[in-house]
Amino acid sequence: MKTYQEITITPINNVDSRAVKTGAWRTWRPVLIPEKCIHCYKCWKVCPDVAISVESPEEKSLPVWDYDYCKGCGLCAFECPKDAIEMQREVDQ
Amino acid sequence: MRKVVTGNMAAAIGAKLCKPDVISAYPITPQTTIVEYIADFVADGSLKTQYVKVESEHSAMAACISASNLGVRTFTATSSHGLLLMHEMLGWASGARLPVVMVNVNRAIGPPWSVWVDHLDAIMQRDTGWIHIFAENNQEVLDSMIMMYKICEDHDVLLPGMIHEDAFYLSHTSEPVDIPDQSKVDEFLPKYKALVKMDLDNPLGFGSLVMPDNYMEFRYKIALAMDNVREKIIEVDADFKRLFGRSYGGMLDLYRCEDAEYVLLGAGTTASTVREVVDELREQGKKVGLARLRVFRPFPYEEIRKLARSVKAIGVFERAFAFGYMGPFMAEIGGALYNTDIRIPIKDYIIGLGGRDVRTKHIHAIFNDLEKIANSGKLDKELKWFGLNDGNRPEEEM
Numbered sequence: 062m063k064t065y066q067e068i069t070i071t072p073i074n075n076v077d078s079r080a081v082k083t084g085a086w087r088t089w090r091p092v093l094i095p096e097k098c099i100h101c102y103k104c105w106k107v108c109p110d111v112a113i114s115v116e117s118p119e120e121k122s123l124p125v126w127d128y129d130y131c132k133g134c135g136l137c138a139f140e141c142p143k144d145a146i147e148m149q150r151e152v153d154q
Numbered sequence: 155m156r157k158v159v160t161g162n163m164a165a166a167i168g169a170k171l172c173k174p175d176v177i178s179a180y181p182i183t184p185q186t187t188i189v190e191y192i193a194d195f196v197a198d199g200s201l202k203t204q205y206v207k208v209e210s211e212h213s214a215m216a217a218c219i220s221a222s223n224l225g226v227r228t229f230t231a232t233s234s235h236g237l238l239l240m241h242e243m244l245g246w247a248s249g250a251r252l253p254v255v256m257v258n259v260n261r262a263i264g265p266p267w268s269v270w271v272d273h274l275d276a277i278m279q280r281d282t283g284w285i286h287i288f289a290e291n292n293q294e295v296l297d298s299m300i301m302m303y304k305i306c307e308d309h310d311v312l313l314p315g316m317i318h319e320d321a322f323y324l325s326h327t328s329e330p331v332d333i334p335d336q337s338k339v340d341e342f343l344p345k346y347k348a349l350v351k352m353d354l355d356n357p358l359g360f361g362s363l364v365m366p367d368n369y370m371e372f373r374y375k376i377a378l379a380m381d382n383v384r385e386k387i388i389e390v391d392a393d394f395k396r397l398f399g400r401s402y403g404g405m406l407d408l409y410r411c412e413d414a415e416y417v418l419l420g421a422g423t424t425a426s427t428v429r430e431v432v433d434e435l436r437e438q439g440k441k442v443g444l445a446r447l448r449v450f451r452p453f454p455y456e457e458i459r460k461l462a463r464s465v466k467a468i469g470v471f472e473r474a475f476a477f478g479y480m481g482p483f484m485a486e487i488g489g490a491l492y493n494t495d496i497r498i499p500i501k502d503y504i505i506g507l508g509g510r511d512v513r514t515k516h517i518h519a520i521f522n523d524l525e526k527i528a529n530s531g532k533l534d535k536e537l538k539w540f541g542l543n544d545g546n547r548p549e550e551e552m
C-alpha cells in the first residue's frame with residue numbers, strides 16, 4: 062500500500078490492457094457447434110472483446126474463441142443466425 | 155489599448171491572448187457570441203489554435219480533457235444547461251489533474267425557461283474539483299482568464315478552473331476594457347508545461363482503476379492541490395498588479411470594510427450595485443462595507459472569519475437558492491464561522507433570481523434592515539426572499 066506522497070498525481074499505469082485476462086470473469090462459455098456454422102462471421106463482428114478470430118474467411122475456416130479474454134457476455138450466441146453457439150455454464154465443464 | 159467591449163468579447167479576447175492550443179465549445183445563449191468571436195479570430199488568422207467543433211458540451215469538455223492530457227493549453231466556454239451537461243466530465247478533468255480553463259456565463263436553470271442571470275449553474279458544480287472565480291465586470295473577466303491559466307497550470311495546483319460572468323449584465327453589456335499587450339501576457343503566462351502527459355511513443359494508461367486501498371490517497375492529493383490554490387491566487391494577483399496595474403483583492407474582495415459595522419457579502423455584478431450604495435451610505439456617515447466573494451472554490455473561510463471578527467452583522471446576497479436549505483453562500487459562511495468564538499447575526503437575502511433587476515433602492519432596503527440587526531444584535535429571521543411577490547410586497551422591494 063502506497064502513501065499519498067508516493068503515488069503519482071493521478072493514476073497512470075504502464076500495464077498493457079492485454080495483461081488483464083478478462084476471461085476470468087466468465088460464468089457462461091460460448092461453445093461452437095461446427096456443423097451448424099455457415100461462416101457468416103457475425104459472431105466475429107459483434108464480439109466486444111475481440112475474443113473471436115477467423116484465420117481464413119476465403120477458406121471458410123471456423124471462428125475460434127480465445128477464452129483468455131472472452132467474458133461470456135453471450136452476444137455472439139445471441140446474434141448467430143443459426144444458433145451455432147451454445148452458452149454452457151462454466152461449472153458444468 | 156482600451157476598447158469598449160462586452161463581457162463575451164472580453165472572454166474571446168482573453169482566449170486569444172492566452173493562446174490555447176485547442177479550443178472546443180458548443181454554443182448556448184448567452185455564451186454564443188464567445189464561440190462566434192473565437193471563430194472569427196480563427197478565420198482571420200489572429201488566433202492560431204485547433205478549434206474543435208462538437209455536438210454537445212459534454213463532448214466539448216471531453217475534447218479539452220483529451221487535448222490537455224497531451225500536454226497542451228485548452229479553453230472552452232458554456233452556460234447554464236450546457237454546464238450541467240458537462241458535469242460528468244468536469245470531475246474527470248480535476249481527477250486527471252488537467253488545467254482546463256473555461257468561461258461560464260451564469261444563467262438560470264429551467265424550467266421555468268430563462269436565459270437571464272442566476273448563479274445556481276455554478277453552485278451545482280461546487281464539488282467537482284474546479285476552481286471558481288466570479289467576475290464583477292468585463293475587465294475582470296479578461297484579467298481572470300490570464301490569472302486562471304497561471305494558477306491552474308502551476309505544478310503545485312494542476313486543477314481546472316472556471317470564470318463566471320453574469321448573463322447579459324456582463325455577457326452582452328459593453329464597458330471600457332484595457333486589452334493588455336500580447337508581449338506582456340506572454341511574459342506573465344509562459345507556455346504550459348505538463349507534469350505528466352500522453353506520449354504516443356511511450357503509451358501509458360491514464361485515469362485507470364485503483365483499488366479501495368488507494369482511492370482516498372488520490373482524492374487527498376486533489377484536496378491538497380485545492381488548498382495550494384489559496385496562496386497561489388494571492389501570489390498571482392500581486393504579480394498581475396505589478397505587471398498590469400490591476401488587482402482584485404485575492405480571495406475576498408473587501409471594499410470599505412476596515413471600520414465597517416455591517417457589511418454585505420456576495421458575488422457577481424450585484425457587487426457593483428452594492429459598491430455604489432456603500433459610497434452613498436458612507437456619505438451619510440453609515441459604517442457599511444462590501445465583501446465580494448470573488449473566489450468560491452477554494453472557499454475563503456479564513457478571510458470571512460477575519461472579517462466577521464470586526465463587524466456586528468453580515469448580510470449575504472445571493473442569486474441562487476439551494477432547495478431544501480438556504481442560500482448556498484449562507485450555508486458555507488455559517489459553516490466557516492461555527493467552530494470559532496464569533497457569534498454575530500448573519501442574514502441571507504435571496505435576490506435577483508432569473509435575472510430580476512437588483513437596484514440601488516433594493517440594496518438600500520437591505521442595508522436598512524441589516525442596520526437594525528447590527529444595532530440590536532438580534533436576527534428577526536435567517537432567510538429572506540427579497541422582492542418576492544407575495545401579495546403585500548413593500549414598495550422598496552418592487
Ligand code: SF4
Pocket residue numbers: 093097098099100101102103104105124140141142143144145146
Ligand atoms: S455467427 Fe454463427 S454461423 Fe456465423 S460464423 Fe459465427 S458461429 Fe458461424
Ligand code: SF4
Pocket residue numbers: 091107108109110111112113126130131132133134135136137138
Ligand atoms: S461470449 Fe461475448 S465475449 Fe465471449 S466470444 Fe461471445 S461475444 Fe465475445
